[in-house]
Amino acid sequence: MTRAVRGGGAVTRAVDVLVVGAGPAGLSAAARLAAAGAGRVxxxxxxxTAGGVPRHCARPGFGADALGRALTGPAYARRAVREALRAGAAVRTGVSATGWAGPLTLEVTAPTGLERIRAGAVVLATGARERPRSARLVPGTRPAGVLTTGELQRTVARFGPRTEHIGRRAVVVGGDPVARGAVRTLRAAGVDVAAVVTGLPSPAVAFAGVPVLVGAVVTELLGRGRLSGIAVRGGDGRTSVLRCDTVVFTGDWIPDHELVRAHGLPLHPGTRGPVTDQGFRTAEPGVFAVGNLLRGVEPALVAAAEGRAVARAVLERLAGGPWPASGVPVAATAPLRWVTPGLLGPEAATSLLVRPERRLVRPVLTVTQDGAPLRRERLGGTLVPWRSVRLGARWTSGVDLAGGPVTVSAEE
Amino acid sequence: MSVTRTGPLPTGEASEYDVVVVGAGVVGSAIARALARYPLRIALMEAANDVGDGTSKANTAILHTGFDAAPGTLEARLVREGHRLLGAYAREAGIPVEPLGALLVAWDEEQRATLPRLAEKAERNGHRTTRLLGATELAAREPHLGPGALGALEVPGESVICPWTTTLAYATQAVRSGVDLHLNCRVEKVRPGDPYHRLVTRRGVLRTRLLVNACGLHADAFDALVGREDFTVTPRRGQLLVFDKFARDLVRHILLPVPGALGKGVLISPTVYGNVMLGPTAEDLDDKTATGTTAEGLAGLREQGGRILPALLDEEVTAVYAGLRAATGQEDYRIAAHPALRYVTVGGIRSTGLTASLAIAEHVLGLLADCGLDPGPARPLAPVRMPNLGEAFPRPYRDAELIARDPEFGTIVCHCERVTRGEIRAALVSTIPPGGLDGLRRRTRARGGRCQGHHCGAEVRALFEEGPREGRSAGRYGKGAP
Known part of the structure; x- marks a missing residue:
């Protein structure tokens, strides 16, 4: 049900569910909600174009189709859009939510004009970005040829895999699977990859013949107009210059949390995403957050699962369910970087997502509430800083939802 | 009127000018604009591929009152006049200005003791509205200050301004009023002569009766081309950090340091784009191209900034950059007429040059008359109304009427800065189109936000490379659009 009223230059409209962001999380939320009869989604x-980041990831790793064939990012993105549309959701592209006009009401700019869209529930699924050079405080000049993986992928998508639009000789900064993706993208475009520079003590993944400088940091960008090289301080403390005309800064994700902050919603200090409970509810009644907005990048399939999972709480809200006032706060302590969601409850125990600061070999994890250990268990494998580990429901089953803060800690 | 970037310069009569201004920074552009009021043939020459591409693009973006200038200097007078002139011009030309006022915050007893003396100095410079604030009032005015702020001197009238739009407005108005702008055109030799000096460039030779040196950092080198050695320019590097828009609510005024024995300290200032700026450092260097930032410089800024406004450090940094100020070892401008050479040097224009630019231009007109220029009757300049880059003023993405006229203004391309395709296309067909992506950023803010092109870089570049599309967007932006 849509109604339109002209006023103040903006058209005011009402929908049942407004999803901001058509990536894996937003599209799967919309598909599930539309199919469940949530009304106008x-x-x-x-x-x-809808589809989110997978549109630019031309590799398998995005699940499989109905016949069991591996899906590439673009194929996955197309399928996600198709499923949302088929379920009855409206997917509008080239339309920006720029701020809040009031509770559950977003200011929107579209080529067709300005709108104010009021919704019964708002699902924020705005994703994440890689920190650019400036946010990483890398000193030096400001030449062209300094990219993130995202800009590299979009450049290839926009102009084709051609050196003219990227460069001839590149260095990739970062040591995790995103860096490997950047190396592959560069090589496929005919760009020579001179080195991978990583602060990690050893690379997370193999880089197929590309020299990897470990324990190293970029100390300066050189060149005027165009990048001419980067200065790198190696693990041995010595600084050398790598000649290159392109540098790609990879990983180091930060949620695109602009609408969250514009509303003054509390941020999770570890992730810089919004604090939510286990139903993906933010502090604002009727506003939910899912996907990589919550903590930076997880695989598309994880984000999509969150999109599906939010549907239950959204439907409850649309049916007039009360907004939970609060849950039990959960925090991680070093050497864990973060744990999400930020609040336990009100649902009975569900899982937690935990990310370490550094490599932890078979660590012992402890969940504590009000100083009393609830569960302590040695994990079988190794935790790495570029991948999260999911702690199943058993880890939080003993939590008293009327009790004090919960802490997740780790030791090797 | 023309703008050239490549190819041979005009020859024959078309290469003869009454006045050539060398250097299209904020000062040179202001001088060219002032001259454009007269029936003269004027050229503005610039070595870089855009106007405002040197010191003018990387400064602290403050429209100063001149309250702290050395009383009695030329700089003090021109800053005071320039503040008034540029304030009025900004309203007319659509240059964003926010009159936030400044607070000089004292963090120790010595600094607090200095404040009354600064108030007296301000009074001698003609500013009688300064006021001392105690710790309690200061905390109420700036609730996010770090612990230990003892008091402040309030200086009303100190404002933030868009330095990019200012230079571009001057140059645009000059070109529309008949000035030839030659970019990518470094003057390599000057052959003084009578009635014409010959200016030799790789693109050809221009001839001019009178010559103005507005070469900023290179003013001493240009002086040497005409045989003058009156001063040496020492580049003083200022590194700056720009924080994301979420920091904007942390600070309401321009927070200036109290000058003291331990150096000048750093300022924290909102920008007209809705960000917060921290800096600058002050490092005397030899290299006039050393516009890089350093690890020590950035760490020092963060340390000082964290004491002034602790919450600032939690926000993302959207830009790190460095600019070079033209220090000459004299606490004043070095503006001089050389009548025998029909030549005026405008040197030593320090960080106050943005504020003083219009007053410097009027002053230089007088000096050119001393050198024999008879400008003839003045006439009105072609009007100019610049696209608004300021957050405090309406922007196209929120303008329902503009979007209804042209849906391109409802299509946001750069999401962090909310720059629409309409604005980018308008910039590409403007009087002085950008020569590259950095120039496009200074005209529109595209790619200038928190993601630095992660999301929009490829799309903005595609629009730039596609170039102007005839009959689209130009002129739809409003009357007098550049």
Missing amino acids: EVLEREA
């Missing part, structure tokens, strides 16, 4: 995508 509208997805706003600020880019010209």
Whole structure:
């Protein structure tokens, strides 16, 4: 049900569910909600094409189709859009939510004009970005040829895999699977990859013949107009210059949390994403958050699962269910970087997602509430800083939802 | 009127000018604009591929009152006049200005003791509205200050301004009023002569009766081309950090340091783009191209900034950059007429040059008359209304009427800065189109936000490379659009 009223230059409209962001999380939320009869479900995508980051990841690793064939990112993205549309959701591209006009009401800019969209529930699924050079405080000049993986992928998508639009000789900064993706993208475009520079003591993945400088940091960008090289301080403390005309800064994700902050919603200090409970509810009644907005990048399949999982709480809300006032706060202590969600409850125990700061070999994890250990268990494998580990429901089953803060800690 | 970036310069009569201004920074552009009021043939020459591409693009973006200038200097007078002139011009030309006022915050007893003396100095410079604030009032005015702020001197009238739009407005108005702008055109030799000096460039030779040196950091080198050695320019590097827009609510005024024995300290200032700036460092260097930032410089800024406004450090940094100020070892401008050479040097224009630019231009007109220029009757300049880059003023993405006229203004391309395709296309067909992506950023803010092109870089680049599309967007942006 849509109604339109003209006023103040903006058209005011009402929908049942407004999803901001048509990536894996937003599209799967919309598909599930539309199929469940949530009414008018509208997805706003600020880019010209829906599908999110997988559109630019031309590799398998995005699940499989009905016949069991591995899906590439673009194929996965197309399927996600198709499923949302087929379920009855409206997916609008080139439409930007720029701020809040009031509770559950977003200011929107579209080529067709300004709108104010009021919704019964808002699902924020705005994703994450890699920190650019400036946010990493890398000193030096400001030449062209300094990219993130995201900009590299979009450049290839926009102009084709051609050196003219990227460069001839590149260095990739980072040591995790995203860095490997950047190396592959560069090589496929005919760009020579001179080195991978990583602060990690050893690379997370193999880089197929590319020299890897470990324990190293970029100390300066060189060149005027165009990048001419980067200065790198190696693990031995010595600084050398790598000649290159392109440098790609990879990983180091930060949630695109602008709408969250514009509303003054509390952020999770470890992730810089919004604090939610286990139903993906933020502090604002009727506003939910899912996907990589919560903590930076997890695989598309994880984000999509969150999109599906949010549907239950959204439907409850649309049916007039009360907004939980609060849950039990959960925090991680070093050497764990973060744990999500930030609040336990109100649902009975569900899982936690935990990310370490550094490599932890068979660590002992402890969940504590009010100083009393609830569960302590040695994990079988190794935790690495570029991958999260999911702690199943058993880890939080003893939590008293009327009790004090919960802490997750680790030791080797 | 023309703008050239490549190819041979005009020859024959078309290469003869009454005045050539060398250097299209904020000062040179202001001088060219002032001259454009007269029936003269004027050229503005610039070595870089855009106007405002040197010191003018990387400064602290403050429209100063001149309250702390050395009383009695030329700089003090021109800053005071320039503040008034540029304030009025900004309203007329659509340059974003926010009159936030400044607070000089004292963090120790010595600094607090200095404040009354600064108030007296301000009074001698003609500023009588300064006021001392105690710790309690200061905390109420700036609730996010770190612990230990003892008091402040309030200086009303100190404002933030868009330095990019200012230079571009001057140059645009000059070109529309008949000035030839030659970019990518470094003057390599000057052959003084009568009635014409010959200016030799790789793109050809221009001839001019009178010559103005507005070469900023290179003013001493240009002086040497005409045989003058009056001063040496020492580049003083200022590194700056720009924080994301979420920091904007942390600070309401321009927070200036109290000058003291331990150096000048750093300022924290909102920008008209809705960000917060921290800096600058002050490092005397030899290299006039050393616009890089350093690890020590950035760490020092963060340390000082964290004491002033602790919460600032939690926010993302959207830009790190460095600019070079033209220090000459004299606490004043070095503006001089050389009548025998029909030549005016405008040197030593320090960080106050943005504020003083319009007053410097009027002053230089007088000096050119001393050198024999008879400008003839003045006429009105072509009007100019610049696209608004300021957050405090309406922007196209929120303008329902503009979007209804052209849906391109409802299509946001750069999401962090909310820059629409309409604005980018308008910049590409403007009087002085950008020469590259950095120039496009200074005209629109595209790629200038928190993601630095992660999301929009490829799309903005595609629009730039596609170039101007005839009949689209130009002129739809409003009357007098550049």
